[in-house]
Each structure stands twice: as structure tokens, then as C-alpha cells.
Amino acid sequence: MSKAKKVPYLVDRPMSFCPGCGHGIVIRLVAECLEELEQSDNIVFPIGVGCSSLLGGGVEADRLHCSHGRAGAVATAIKRCNPNNVVISYQGDGDAYSIGIGETTSAAYRNEKFTTIIINNTNYGMTGGQMSNTTLPNQKTNTSVYGRDCSVTGNPLRFPELAADQFNVGYAARGSVHDVANIRKTKSYIKKALEMQLSGAGYSVVEVLSPCPTNWKMEPLEAMKHISEHVTTYFPLGEFVEKEEK
Amino acid sequence: MKECIFAGFGGQGVLTVGLLISQMATFKDYHATWIPQYGSAMRGGTANCTVKFGEEYIYNPSQEEPDILLAMNNPSLVKFLPLVKSGGTIVVNSDLVDSKLNTRKDINLVEVPCMTLAKEIDHPRGANVIMAGAIVKLSGDFTEKEAIDGMNDMFRKKGKEKFQELNTKALSTGYNYI
């Protein structure tokens, strides 16, 4: 018989995500991993701008709302100044991959010893559904009303693959929260990323495909199905690099 | 207060001569300032700095009207000649500088073949220190001993005391050439 787990204290209060949003699941997974690794009292969250910033209203922990896209830089300094704290920059795809691509890439490039969790819902959620660097080809958004035309916008960015291929990072993976099996797998990725950070061996990043029923204009279940049928075809799930821990 | 401009090609050590003179001044408890031309202006081979020193506080450290100009090459002489104070002194590296380029009658032009002198004392990189010696004498602000002590103090603090003997010789050579 399955047993309901207690919500970790760290995040056991209301957060204002839309119904069917994946953020809440990921935050819960992060909190569970911290609890299991006994790091709930040893955590600092630099938080992105966008829907990810709603984490700041609900988490009882050291946290800093960074300027849009800058969490990679802020986290760099926090981790270097407080190397014994677990540092997780919590960001969305717009924050980390568009306006913050410089900071995100540079942190990975320098192999900073913190963890980045990036919620990829293939659009700018907070501002109401505009195209992002991960919007799928032909996906309709408020700034690609006829569908994303990659001939003029470029192709969606696959950051964990980039980090794994080009930089000497510790861990890079992509999970999804569209069904139970993937939620479990994603949790294992997040845990590995945090273990990588605790080992001090290198930068760790987990991108999580997450539904955005509000801006996708879908029912929550339909949004889950959309991930498994469409989003994962462009953004493959799995681990791209896992360095030996120190 | 005295103002000096030290100018020449990059590599001729003019910034160091300026620093030497300013350090000798502080060694004597004078006020002193040293200011270089910097940034992209320093690319392309020419370098110069302005040194001011004296018993009074220096209100403006930048180039105004030098009492002494050191010109280590022709472009430096041409460029700074109009700035020199009437009655001022221009010291030229006569191994390289054509003194006929001087068009002013109200200044005192002193020729020092510093490169030849440097070879003679077997310190080919000491031409700038020879010029420092010459300027010390011409300025009348320091004794030869004060200058040598100030210089050696500076080089010692930079960890370059192994050249002390050669530099002392170079400074004296310049000083006594005048």
C-alpha cells in the first residue's frame, strides 16, 4: 500500500502556482532531496525572475530574488563565499536560457560548484506566454502567433547537452514531471545533482520539462500528454554527463 | 614647485626616470606627483609622464608648463617644445635627437649623449638613469647623494637591488656630465 509522505517543512505552505503547473512538483522534489540528504538547514536559493520567483514566497530558507537572468552570477558568489552551504539556483527557461544565457553558460563554463534547476515549460509563463529559447518549432505563443518559425528565431536550445558536451561540468540531466515514473526519475536526477554539489566535484544542472496548462491553453492532463508526445521528442530525457564524484 | 615632463619611445625608460625623480623628492619629504599618459594613447610607441615636486602641496598634478623637459627622441622634442616654461631647460638624448629641431631661444637646451655614455660604463640599459642624473644636477633640488639614496631605496623596494652598483654609476655619470 502506498503511503502519503509528509510535505517537507521547508516548503509546507501555500504557493501561488497555476493549477496543473509543474513547479510545485519540482519544488517538492527538491525539498525531499534536501531532507533526505540532511541539508534542509544548509540551503541557499538564488531565485530567478518569472514563475520561478514564486518559490520565494513559499520557501522558508535563505533566498535571494536575483535580477532577471542573473542567478548564475549570484549563485557563483554565494557558493564561493559559503562553500559549505548547498546552493541551488532555481530558474525558468526564460530566465536561465534567454535573458540569463550569459550567466548560466558562464557558471557552467567555470564549473561553479552549485546546482541549477531549470524549469522548462517552453514559454515565458509569468508574462503570459511568449516565445522563449525553448519554445518548440511551430509552437504558438503570444509572440509567435502563427507558430515558431525557426528560420528566423533559431532552434530551441538544449542546455544540459551543451553543458555536457562543451564544459567540464559534474552533472547534467533532463527530467520531466508529466507522469509518476518520470517524477521519480527526476527526483533521482535532482538528488544526484545535489550529491555532486556536496562532493565538490563540479557544476550540476537538472532541466525539468514542466507543463504550463495556462499558457499552453490546455487542460492539465492534456498538458501532461503534450509533454510526453511532443516536448520530449525535441528535448530528450536522461543524464548527459555524470562525473566521478570527488 | 617644479614640473618636469619625461618623454620618449616606449622602452626608453622615461616613465621610470619620472618615477625616480618623484621618489627622490618624497625621499626628501617633498610633495610629489607622477602622472602618465595612459590608455590607448600609450600604444604605438611613445610614452610620457609628468612629475611635479616641491615643498608646497601640488594642486594640479597634470601637465601645465614644465620647467624641465626630457626628450629622448625627436617626436618628444617637437611635441613638448611649445609647453616648456620660458627660461626652462630641455635635456635631449643627443644620440638620437636633432637639436636643430629646437626653435626656441628662451630655453636652455642641454645635450647629453646618454646612449654613448651608457655603453662607456657598460650599462647599455642605463641611459635613462644617466638622464635622471643629469636632470638631478640641472634641477639643483638634490645633492648627488640624496639622488643616489632615493634611487637605490626605490629599486630596493622593487626587488631590483642587484643593479644597484650599475645604477649608481649611471646616475653619477649623468650628474657629473653636466
Place this chain on the structure above:
Amino acid sequence: MADMMKGNVAIAEAAIRAGARLYAGYPITPSTEIMEYMSWRMAEVDGVFVQAESEIAGINMIIGGAACGVRAITASSGPGISLKQEGMTTLSDEELPAVVVNMVRYGNGIGTLYSAQCDYHRETRGGGNGDYRCIVLCPSSIQEATELMVLAFDLAEKYRMVSVFMSEGALGQMMEPCELPPMRDLPRYPWGFDGKYTNKKIGIFDRNSRDEAVLLNEKYNRVKENEQRWEANSIEDADYVLVAYGLPGRASIGAAKELRAEGYKVGVIRVITAWPFPEKAFEEVNPNVKGFITIEANATGQLIDDVALTALRTIENKVQCYCRPHVYGIPSVKAIKQDFIDVINGNMKEVY
């Protein structure tokens, strides 16, 4: 006897001695030597140095370090400080202390490498979005720069504000004899992140901007009341007062001295804190003063606005305010004397 020391090196070492333990930044002439010095010096004092990928990343690293309670400093120049405004407004919003050094260079856009004072308005008004002020300190010598660097950290900590160290390119590049401040071994600020959430924070949705505005004004008023700094010479009986800061301020003191010796009743106010502006200095000026003359190294005249506003508030009689913007560089003593002569001969029109 002090040794000749380069401005940027003295500034960097003074910051270390004042307690700076994080430097993050991006090189730009004429501030780069500060970063180069920090790149090896920080390691010697167990501090953190990061060569950031951009000016923006650099200031955001300062935010991260300051949030951990670390005394943090970055340095740049004109265009680089433009990019840092985002971080400076964030630091101000979070009430995180930090020191930002601007070795000002002349020009709009990418500008030039000339030493200048063209960033006065931006630094004194808070150049980012929102409604904040930074404490702005303006040294006129390398010795004073080292002293103001210590003060910059102390005021930033005391008021939980950003201290802008507004100097000029030339001051960083020049050398003067200088006595460095003693080394301080300070603990981190007590309120920084420790991972345990020791210091509680109001959630973003629970903030009350109206209440915060009241507190912000109270704080800024305290700064204005307590932290004005200036150097004044012979202003009590002056017919004309030169007002300037930094290297032109220093040259203006020399010019006023010579003018006095020639029989003109000229005084000087050398502004040390551009914000809070030294209004109190103006209260000591001869009430029958005929004019204020600002001597500036910019194109359009900026300090003049603060001088005119302050004159309006502190001098009962209507007083003419003149401005001579020398564009860039350090105006010579001779040139400043000529500016004064132009005023008394009616060859310079008042701005206000």
C-alpha cells in the same frame, strides 16, 4: 616618508585593509589595475576573486557575496557602471552594503579614455530603476582615496547602502606618496546567509512598499544629516566661491589661493560627498556672496545643478551660479583663475 604609489593600487590595497573579501568584475580602462591587483591579493587574505563574464555578472556576484555578509567591492568605469546599474538598484532594494568604484572616463556611449567627471548626475541620483540613493565619495588625492575607501565600507555597513567611490581616470593612473590605512580583521556582517535561515526575510508578497518608503526616507535623512563632507577655504568673506570635487576640486583650491594672494576675495568648497551633497558648507558662506562658480570636467555642467539648488535654499539673497565645464582632464590652476576672471569681467553668463 611614504613611497610613491599608483592610485588604482592604493585604492585596491586600501579596500583589502578596510575588510573587502570579495572582488568580482570585468576589466575596463582606466580602472583595470584595481582588478589585476585583486586577482592575486584576495587569495592572500582568504578572500574571493572572480573574473566575471560581464559587468552585469560582476555586480550580481557582489550581490551574492554581500548577501552572505561579505564585504564586497567591484570597480569599473563609465560604460561599465552603466551596466552595473541593475545590480546597484538591487543592492539598494535588498539593503545590501557594497562598494562600487567608478574611475570615471569621459564620454557618452563607450566614451573615451580621458579622465573626466561626466557621471556626476548618474551617481548622485541613483542610475538604476526605482528610487534610491548611493553614498558618493570623491577623493582628490591618493592619500584621501585610501581614507575614503575605508569610509566607503563603514558607511555602506552603517546605513546598509551602496557606497559609490567616484574618482577619475587620472587619479587611478597617477602616483603620489601615500600612507595606507592599517589592516583590519573584521568578522562578516552578522546578518548574512548561513543556510540555516537564521535571519528571516519578508516574502516578496508580504512587503509593504508604503511603510518601506517611510523607513527609506528616514534613513536617507539620517545620511544627509550626518554624513556630509567637504573641504572649505576662505568662504566666510568670499565674494565668489569656486565649487568643485575630485582633481578639479584640488586644482580649484590652488587657484583660489593664488587669486586671494592677488587680492580677490575668492573661496572654495571642495565637495567630498557628492551625495549627501554638503549643503552645510553653503550655510557658512558669506551671505552677501556674489556668485558660485563650478569647475567641472564634463561637457554640459552637472554639479552646477546641486550648487544652484543649494544656494537657493541656503543663501537668502539671489546669487548667480556659473559653470565652467572643462570637458575632460584636470583643468590647470591657470585655467581656473581665468574662469574666475571671465566671471568678474562679465565674459561668462550665469547658468542660474
